[in-house]
Amino acid sequence: MVKWTIFLLWGIGLCGFPNMAVVQTDPNQADENYPSIQAYVRHLIDAASKGKTHLPGVGPAAKVIFPAEESPRLKELDLWMQTNGQSIYGTTASRFRALPFGRSTTKGNRIYLHIFDWPKDGRIVLPGLMSNPVSAQFLSEPNCPVGITREPTDIILAVPDTAIDPIATVIELEFEGTPEITCGPEIFPQQTVFTRPIDVSFSDFVVDDSYRIYYTLDGSDPNTGSLYYEEPFTLRNSTAISCRKIAPDGKLLSPISRKTFIKK
Secondary structure, eight states, X not given: OOEEEEEEETTOOGGXXXXXXXXXXXXXXXXXXXXXHHHHHHHHHHHHHTTOSSOTTSOTTOEEEEXXXXXXXXXXXXXXXXXXXXXXXXXXXXXXXXXXXXXXXXXXXXXXXXXXXXXXXXXXXXXXXXXXXXXXXXXXXXXXXXXXXXXXXXXXXXXXXXXXXXXXXXXXXXXXSSXXXXXXXXXXXSOOEESSOEEEEESSOOSSSSOEEEEESBSOOOOTTSEEOSSOEXXXXXXXXXXXXXXXXXXXOSOOEEEEEEEO
16 A cells, blocks of 8 residues: 655755655555654654754654555645744744643744643643733634733633644744743652652752742642741651742742652
8 A cells, every 4th residue: 555654854844844744655665553643743842842853762854654545634734834833943942841731832032832732711821921922823813812811920821712723723922022931949859759758859949038939738829928948858748849939028939839749
């Protein structure tokens, strides 16, 4: 059976976009393990969000095989890239530590959000985004409104009830200058399951008056009435830790970091 061979050529591709697929037939291929278009595109997005120039584990000329009957879906891939390719091409890695809904890339004064898991409540939370976007739009539906709300250390986007694009919906945020993004303290150790008492510490701790790291041990949001961090402390039981940086005047300086440690 004739196969479609798709070469991942970074720098050359359909419609002139990099990170795209160049398609040719190859009657000698017999691999049935081809990815879905959604999986293929999301792998490309994931690589771009990490600042990589090709998929993990493969070289820049690796190939993916699709059977000939999949050619209509290859047109779907081409269409997605025509509409959204700018969110991958020429971008740099995400500046967010983690985004539960998907991935992001950066290009100058623009941030591109790639939504894999559509929010059930219609809210996309961007933790630690301190700059206010001057605009927000879906690349595939520019006339569909995106609401923008400022919270102390987050931007909240209001989106429709259902996804715009089942492959990966892309939102472009534009800023007046380079967007400022801050992260909450990292919580160590990385391992969250323990059998013996463990010592917990936070990154970004400073011994001065610019801010303190406040934390809770019950998962609630920290405030200036919570415990504040001075040195590593010991856990002996399962605990849900939340922490954030707060200035002496009570101004919130970072989003909340959370981690749950489980005692076995």
